Amino acid sequence: MDRKWSFVLKGTITSALAYGATLYLQGEGFFSLCFNLYAGIVLRILPGVMMGYYAITTTTLSDLVCALKKWHMPNGILIPVSVMFRFFYSIKEDYGKIKEAMWMHGMGRQDLLTKPVEYLEYRFMPLLMITSNTADHVAISAMTRGMTEDCNRSSISTTRIRCFDGVLLAFAFVVIGLAVRSKYAGI
Known part of the structure; x- marks a missing residue:
């Protein structure tokens, strides 16, 4: 879809x-x-x-938070999940910028075979340095957006389960049931 x-x-x-x-x-x-x-x-x-x-x-972050709120997920779980979700998105963006910078300096995938130590150093060392800063920035961002433990948060996102979602959910439960049945049928 x-x-x-x-x-x-x-x-x-x-x-x-x-x-x-x-x-x-x-x-x-x-x-x-x-x-x-x-x-x-x-x-x-x-x-x-x-x-x-x-x-x-x-999935957008606002849709995720809205869906978890509708499931009555407590803020103690909601906040770490949304921070983690945002963290992975930020790391993906940073990794793309590192790849772009390496390309501008003439390093590509072919250098993985010819200069593997330099390739890994130039690719992953900046990523490790950025990761520690990103974790702090994402946590601060969540707090400035009003995501605190004792606060009720409003959302402009509307989520609901449609008929097609129900069909896919039912199919998933049937597949899980068949997998469990086939695993424990001989017991």
Whole structure:
């Protein structure tokens, strides 16, 4: 619905390669071990990472806060979740600026193979330095927006569950029920 076709295509191809590696690379040896390790990591971690990425890129902070308020989430949980959500968005923006600065200095992905130490140093050291500052700034920003423990917050965002959302929710519960049933059917 959000037209993130390249995202879906990349995830599908990566998952298919990992699944194929588990089927066809059954054997002993270093090469087989590396691909089975890759496949195991991808098949267990990639779905969660993709879901988190999708949630962060398609949900606005005001919609998230409004939805959590409608679920009667206490402010002790609401504030850390919204600060964390904003933190990841800020880190994504900062990482994009670091990539742009590296490109302007002539460093690209090809340097990962030719100069890996410099590449990692120029990419991740600024990110680590920015991350510590960003955490402080995001927490201060949340407080200036009126997100405190004892305060009722108003919102201009309107969220509600539509018919299509209910169908997807019901489908998710059916899939979870089938997964639990198949796991514990023999007990």
